[in-house]
Structures are given as C-alpha cells and as structure tokens.
Amino acid sequence: MIDKHGFMKCISCNSTFDIDQNLIVCPKCGGLLEIINEKEIDIKRLKGKGVWRYKDFIPGNYKKIVSLNEGNTPLIKSRKFENLYFKFEGLNPTGSFKDRGMTIAISSAATLGYKIVVAASTGNTAASASAYSARAGLKTILFLPKGKVAKGKLFQSILHGAHIVEINGNFDEALDKVKKLFNKNKDVYPVNSFNPWRLEGQKTIAFEIFEEIGNPDFVIVPTGNAGNIYAIWKGFKELEKSGLIEKIPKMIAVQSSGSSPIADYIIGKKKKIEFVENPETIATAIRIGKPVNYMKAIKAIEDSNGYAIKVDDKEIIEGQKELAREEGIGVEPASASTIAAYHKLLNNGYLNKYDKGVLILTGHALKDPNILFEEDSYSISSNDIEVFINKLKI
Amino acid sequence: MIDKHGFMKCISCNSTFDIDQNLIVCPKCGGLLEIINEKEIDIKRLKGKGVWRYKDFIPGNYKKIVSLNEGNTPLIKSRKFENLYFKFEGLNPTGSFKDRGMTIAISSAATLGYKIVVAASTGNTAASASAYSARAGLKTILFLPKGKVAKGKLFQSILHGAHIVEINGNFDEALDKVKKLFNKNKDVYPVNSFNPWRLEGQKTIAFEIFEEIGNPDFVIVPTGNAGNIYAIWKGFKELEKSGLIEKIPKMIAVQSSGSSPIADYIIGKKKKIEFVENPETIATAIRIGKPVNYMKAIKAIEDSNGYAIKVDDKEIIEGQKELAREEGIGVEPASASTIAAYHKLLNNGYLNKYDKGVLILTGHALKDPNILFEEDSYSISSNDIEVFINKLKI
Numbered sequence: 001m002i003d004k005h006g007f008m009k010c011i012s013c014n015s016t017f018d019i020d021q022n023l024i025v026c027p028k029c030g031g032l033l034e035i036i037n038e039k040e041i042d043i044k045r046l047k048g049k050g051v052w053r054y055k056d057f058i059p060g061n062y063k064k065i066v067s068l069n070e071g072n073t074p075l076i077k078s079r080k081f082e083n084l085y086f087k088f089e090g091l092n093p094t095g096s097f098k099d100r101g102m103t104i105a106i107s108s109a110a111t112l113g114y115k116i117v118v119a120a121s122t123g124n125t126a127a128s129a130s131a132y133s134a135r136a137g138l139k140t141i142l143f144l145p146k147g148k149v150a151k152g153k154l155f156q157s158i159l160h161g162a163h164i165v166e167i168n169g170n171f172d173e174a175l176d177k178v179k180k181l182f183n184k185n186k187d188v189y190p191v192n193s194f195n196p197w198r199l200e201g202q203k204t205i206a207f208e209i210f211e212e213i214g215n216p217d218f219v220i221v222p223t224g225n226a227g228n229i230y231a232i233w234k235g236f237k238e239l240e241k242s243g244l245i246e247k248i249p250k251m252i253a254v255q256s257s258g259s260s261p262i263a264d265y266i267i268g269k270k271k272k273i274e275f276v277e278n279p280e281t282i283a284t285a286i287r288i289g290k291p292v293n294y295m296k297a298i299k300a301i302e303d304s305n306g307y308a309i310k311v312d313d314k315e316i317i318e319g320q321k322e323l324a325r326e327e328g329i330g331v332e333p334a335s336a337s338t339i340a341a342y343h344k345l346l347n348n349g350y351l352n353k354y355d356k357g358v359l360i361l362t363g364h365a366l367k368d369p370n371i372l373f374e375e376d377s378y379s380i381s382s383n384d385i386e387v388f389i390n391k392l393k394i
Numbered sequence: 395m396i397d398k399h400g401f402m403k404c405i406s407c408n409s410t411f412d413i414d415q416n417l418i419v420c421p422k423c424g425g426l427l428e429i430i431n432e433k434e435i436d437i438k439r440l441k442g443k444g445v446w447r448y449k450d451f452i453p454g455n456y457k458k459i460v461s462l463n464e465g466n467t468p469l470i471k472s473r474k475f476e477n478l479y480f481k482f483e484g485l486n487p488t489g490s491f492k493d494r495g496m497t498i499a500i501s502s503a504a505t506l507g508y509k510i511v512v513a514a515s516t517g518n519t520a521a522s523a524s525a526y527s528a529r530a531g532l533k534t535i536l537f538l539p540k541g542k543v544a545k546g547k548l549f550q551s552i553l554h555g556a557h558i559v560e561i562n563g564n565f566d567e568a569l570d571k572v573k574k575l576f577n578k579n580k581d582v583y584p585v586n587s588f589n590p591w592r593l594e595g596q597k598t599i600a601f602e603i604f605e606e607i608g609n610p611d612f613v614i615v616p617t618g619n620a621g622n623i624y625a626i627w628k629g630f631k632e633l634e635k636s637g638l639i640e641k642i643p644k645m646i647a648v649q650s651s652g653s654s655p656i657a658d659y660i661i662g663k664k665k666k667i668e669f670v671e672n673p674e675t676i677a678t679a680i681r682i683g684k685p686v687n688y689m690k691a692i693k694a695i696e697d698s699n700g701y702a703i704k705v706d707d708k709e710i711i712e713g714q715k716e717l718a719r720e721e722g723i724g725v726e727p728a729s730a731s732t733i734a735a736y737h738k739l740l741n742n743g744y745l746n747k748y749d750k751g752v753l754i755l756t757g758h759a760l761k762d763p764n765i766l767f768e769e770d771s772y773s774i775s776s777n778d779i780e781v782f783i784n785k786l787k788i
C-alpha cells in the first residue's frame with residue numbers, strides 16, 4: 001500500500017521517491033533519505049498515549065505494531081528557572097529516547113518480514129533494539145565498541161538476549177561495519193539513525209511538548225549521531241505547516257568538547273564539517289566523531305535560526321549533579337550537557353530567562369552508574385547522627 | 395484545615411482520629427495507621443496525568459506539591475498471555491513504584507515545614523527519597539544495610555546528594571534505627587512505608603489500571619515490607635465503594651522463598667506470622683524478614699479472597715529472562731518474581747488463562763545491573779557474522 005500523503009527525498013542527490021518502507025537509504029546514490037509527511041496534524045484525531053497517538057501522521061503501513069507503550073514521558077517544570085522545562089526521555093521503556101524510533105523501525109522490520117535486526121551503538125540504541133526485537137520475536141546483532149559502552153546499557157543488551165560483536169574501535173567504526181553488512185546482506189534490517197523511519201518516531205517528542213506547553217522558544221538537544229535534533233525539528237516543522245505553531249523553536253545542539261564536529265562547524269562558520277577521529281568524553285552517548293546525520297542536523301539548526309555549543313566533561317558532571325540535587329532528576333552524562341549549555345547560553349546572552357525552552361534529557365542516570373563523585377561527605381557514621389542532624393538544621 | 399472526608403484508624407488499638415497530616419503512627423499505642431478516604435471517586439473530576447490526577451481522593455492538604463510527574467506508567471499487554479498485563483512501575487522517575495508514595499510523603503513534609511527526611515531502605519526507597527527531597531530542598535539521611543543495596547540504587551542516592559549511614563545489619567535493623575530516631579527526634583520526617591501517607595500515593599496504581607482495563611480478576615504484587623499490596627488493594631476498595639467496580643481483584647503476594655514470612659503465614663494457614671531473621675534472596679528489593687505492614691497486607695489478601703506464593707531465586711532469574719527476551723520488558727529481580735508466580739498459579743489451577751490480571755513490575759532492570767547470566771552465547775566473533783546470520787535464519 002503506497003502512502004500518498006508524502007514522499008521521500010535524498011538529501012545528497014535530491015532524488016524523490018514515493019513513500020516506501022523498503023527504502024532505508026537512497027537507491028540511486030546511497031545517501032540519507034528524508035521522509036516528508038504532507039498530512040496536516042489534526043489534534044482532534046489524536047487518540048491514546050505515547051508515540052502511536054500520532055500514528056496518522058507517521059508515514060508507512062504498520063501491519064504489525066511492536067510497542068512497549070514508549071513516549072508519553074514527563075515534561076517536568078524546572079524548580080530553579082521559571083520558563084524552563086525538562087523532557088525526561090529517560091523514562092521510556094529501556095531508559096532512553098531511542099525507544100520512540102525503535103518502535104517504528106522494529107514495527108517496519110516485522111511488517112516487512114525481516115528476521116534479523118542489526119545496530120551499531122554506544123549503548124542506548126543497543127538496549128532499545130534488543131528489547132524491541134525481543135518483543136517482536138526477531139534476533140538482534142549488535143556491533144559495540146569494546147570497553148566503551150556504559151555498564152547499564154551493556155547489561156540491558158545481554159538481558160534482552162542480543163548477540164554482541166565487540167569491535168576494537170570506536171562507534172564510528174562499529175557503524176561502518178553495520179553499513180557494510182547492510183550493503184551486502186539483504187537479510188538484515190539496520191536500526192541505526194541513518195534509517196529514516198526511526199526519526200519518524202522521534203519527531204513525536206515535538207508533538208508531546210506542543211500538546212503540553214504550546215510553542216517553546218528554544219529546544220536544547222544532546223547531539224551525537226545527530227538524528228534526534230533533526231527529528232524534533234521535523235516534528236515542529238510539521239506542526240508549523242499544520243498551522244498549529246507560529247514559529248519553529250531555535251534548535252540548539254550541545255556537544256561535548258572532545259567530540260564536537262557539528263558545534264565546531266556551526267560556531268566556526270566553517271564551509272565544511274571536519275570529523276573527529278578519536279572522540280573522547282565522559283558522555284558516552286554522544287561520543288561520536290562522524291555524525292551520520294550531520295547534514296540533517298545542520299539543516300535543522302540553520303532552518304530554525306538555532307545554534308550549537310560545546311561543554312566540557314567537568315561542566316557535564318556539574319550539570320548532572322545540579323539536575324539531581326536541585327531539580328531531583330537523575331540523568332546520564334550526555335543529558336546533563338543540556339543544563340551546562342543552558343547556563344552558558346544565559347551567560348553569553350544568546351538566551352534570556354524569559355525565553356520558554358525545553359532541555360531534552362535523553363537518558364536515565366541508571367544507564368551509567370559508574371561515575372564516582374570525589375567527595376565522601378555523603379557517608380556518615382552511625383554514632384554522629386544527632387550531631388549531624390543539628391548541623392543540617394542550621 | 396481538617397479534611398472531613400475521612401478519618402484515620404489504628405490497626406492495632408482501633409482508635410480513630412480526624413485526618414491529620416502530622417500523624418504518622420498512632421499517638422495512643424504507636425501502631426500503624428490506616429487512612430480512610432470516604433470521598434467517592436468521581437471519574438469526571440479527574441484532570442492531568444499521574445498520581446496528582448487523583449488528588450481529590452487523596453486525603454490531606456498539600457500547600458507545597460513536590461512532583462516529578464510520577465505515575466502514568468505504561469500498562470503493557472502481554473505478548474504471550476492473552477489476558478495478562480504488565481504495570482511497568484520501573485518507568486517512574488527514579489525507576490520504581492516508590493515515587494508514587496514519595497511525592498505524597500515529601501509534599502507532606504514540605505507542607506508541614508520539615509527540613510530533614512529519613513529512611514531505611516533496600517535501595518529503591520533510598521533513591522526515591524533522595525530525589526524528591528532534593529527537589530523540595532530538604533536534606534536526606536538514609537540507613538542502608540552495608541553491601542546489600544543494588545549498585546544502581548546506591549549510585550542514585552549518592553547522585554541525589556543523600557547522606558548515607560551504612561548499617562552492619564539487614565534492612566530490618568536499618569528500619570529499627572529509623573523508628574528509634576523518629577521516636578526521639580521530632581526534627582526528622584520518616585518516609586518508610588509505616589508512613590501511611592506514602593501508601594495514599596501508591597493506591598493510584600489501582601486507579602490507573604482501572605482507567606485502562608476496567609476491573610481485573612487478579613493482581614500479583616512482589617511483597618517485601620508489604621505496603622504496596624495493601625495500597626493497591628486500598629485503591630480498588632475505594633473504586634468498589636464508589637460503585638465503579640463490582641469486585642476487588644484477588645490480591646496475590648509473591649515472596650522469595652528465602653524471605654517469605656507472609657507467604658508462609660497464608661499458605662501454612664498459621665495463627666501467627668513468624669518473622670525471618672536472616673532473609674536471603676537475589677531479589678534485594680523484597681529481602682525483608684519482618685515486614686512492617688504485614689497486618690495490612692494480610693488484610694488485603696484476605697479481604698480480596700487472594701493468595702500468597704513463594705518462588706525461588708532460580709525461578710526469579712528465569713522470570714527476568716522471560717520478561718526481557720519474550721516480552722521485551724527489563725525489570726529488576728523482585729519484579730520478575732511476578733511472572734514466576736503467574737506460571738505457578740496457572741500450573742496449580744489457582745488461576746486460568748481466561749482470568750484477566752496484572753503483574754506489578756515494581757522496578758527497572760537498570761536498578762540492579764550486576765546479575766550475570768552464565769551463558770556466553772551472546773558474544774560472537776566479527777569474522778563469523780555471515781555464518782552466524784545464516785544460522786539465525788534457520
């Protein structure tokens with residue numbers, strides 16, 4: 001069944017195609033595809049909760065829906081900042097925003113009759129692919145950079161029964177393996193974010209934000225492989241086209257200073273992106289030197305009159321503590337980059353405190369429980385309780 | 395302001411009191427209090443999402459609401475069993491059902507002007523108390539059994555800035571410390587489940603289940619300190635009193651065979667509960683030998699014509715794998731006890747496959763990432779991919 005309410009377009013060679021779920025990359029040049037949904041978002045038609053609430057506005061034909069009730073995540077108002085909200089994507093079923101895209105991708109794979117799903121991952125995609133594949137009764141093969149995946153994420157992949165290939169190399173090299181395998185073996189379905197169907201699920205982050213607080217002024221997104229910032233922009237773009245919002249919020253990418261090809265391009269006003277060969281950062285989820293979706297991310301940033309910013313590991317750890325200790329929200333390091341970015345953008349005047357905005361908190365703190373804080377003040381002796389309480393009261 | 399739509403009653407001496415948020419235990423005998431809500435649940439008055447959607451039916455006066463948008467968790471339909479649903483409480487903000495009660499307890503503490511919150515914990519209460527206290531700007535003191543708290547949970551408590559007292563003893567001894575401290579120091583607010591206000595938040599699990607699937611036939615609840623099974627029963631009881639359901643679902647407690655005082659009492663038809671001095675089980679969240687709420691739990695089980703059942707650690711691990719690999723849901727061991735119990739109850743004829751029921755999955759897999767599975771079949775060599783794919787296809 002061909003979906004007539006949209007089309008697909010290659011961002012490299014500009015070829016266009018009818019909506020076809022079998023297409024993952026451009027059949028002409030191998031470039032990335034965009035899925036253009038031309039169906040107007042009609043709020044009155046929305047039913048249910050989560051990603052599939054918006055199914056009428058997600059192109060494709062889903063005979064088998066593989067869902068864990070993903071999406072419908074909390075939008076938490078900041079306690080410290082009047083006009084700031086946190087979209088807590090860590091409360092998706094496997095603990096990260098990846099589940100929103102995975103439900104679409106794995107539903108496509110199951111509908112099309114695939115039996116084997118493959119992914120490269122810094123960890124969150126691995127956990128999500130493993131869980132959704134398991135639910136669909138499919139097999140999962142993961143390419144993971146050896147020793148570079150946060151403990152919680154590796155544990156999830158094993159728990160959900162994935163088959164793991166450890167790569168002596170970083171994420172970018174793992175992703176190359178997936179691309180090569182996909183090119184020569186038509187039995188495997190790839191669920192990395194070069195798969196545009198995944199981004200159709202992730203765009204629902206924008207729809208949920210809109211339904212709760214209307215039209216924000218800005219959105220800050222941790223940016224690694226760079227699919228999510230594009231997906232969220234795409235969601236707002238569709239809301240704008242449907243006449244539901246007046247302007248696209250400024251899309252702001254935050255990257256770690258050890259892994260910042262997109263921020264360097266935007267801030268440096270470079271003519272060409274320069275990839276980072278050996279990305280390093282404590283924020284493993286965005287430790288990606290060659291973002292596969294960089295063209296899409298740059299389009300989102302430029303179209304929305306947005307920006308990009310770098311934060312270092314120290315700022316990320318401080319941000320993680322700030323969110324946990326002042327807002328009560330536990331996130332993994334990549335997500336904490338957003339609050340560090342917000343402070344910087346307030347300080348440099350790019351944002352002001354009256355701007356209404358959302359930080360996308362992409363993953364839960366429990367994903368990466370290995371960060372140790374230097375202070376040991378948390379530990380107190382049983383004998384000193386009364387003295388300690390008197391000190392606390394002051 | 396006195397809430398006239400209910401009263402409080404001691405389950406030990408039967409004294410009754412007006413609704414008073416200052417009361418945590420019976421002022422006459424020190425026994426546990428029940429909070430009786432006499433306001434009929436009116437579905438038309440419900441607004442918003444999560445625990446506070448039901449605020450009109452939660453006694454007490456909350457001038458300060460401390461919330462992370464807890465509740466509103468997925469009710470996931472089983473892929474294998476036609477009439478079975480999973481209430482995935484692991485998707486609360488700190489990864490367990492404890493957040494539902496904590497938002498009420500910490501809102502009470504903040505409303506009443508407390509500055510210091512105390513809790514004993516096997517880990518999940520610690521994580522939740524730390525996060526909500528942080529959000530309220532209060533200090534947290536935790537009593538934790540040394541070496542007995544799952545890694546993720548300890549990490550969360552540190553991340554959220556709690557002050558930790560490690561006890562050379564088990565949870566029951568840690569809880570004794572909290573009770574003693576609470577008796578002699580009126581500056582601390584205790585948030586363990588002997589605090590009946592917490593259970594008022596937890597009862598909303600029943601309300602959410604009802605709003606999605608109506609009246610289930612049974613509910614299986616992992617049972618440690620035994621507050622949750624009572625709280626969920628209480629929610630259904632209020633729905634029944636409001637004329638919204640016809641019968642209370644059978645409340646079924648599942649305990650680990652190394653820590654099963656309530657199951658032993660129910661199954662053995664004993665006259666008196668016998669506590670377990672040295673409880674042992676892989677399911678740390680229910681490793682509790684002296685359940686403080688055992689009287690409430692037994693009331694819930696008996697009133698609902700329910701049951702209790704024991705499962706061993708091997709069955710729990712098998713259950714964890716089954717949920718992860720066949721349903722796609724990652725839970726901590728205590729939660730996995732429910733699917734092991736369901737199998738046993740189907741096999742022994744207590745339940746049949748036409749009974750509509752819900753398993754309460756209390757905590758996320760990421761809470762306890764230390765379980766290792768013996769098989770190493772998950773790891774495959776990069777060179778064997780094609781061979782491996784061909785094997786998978788068969």
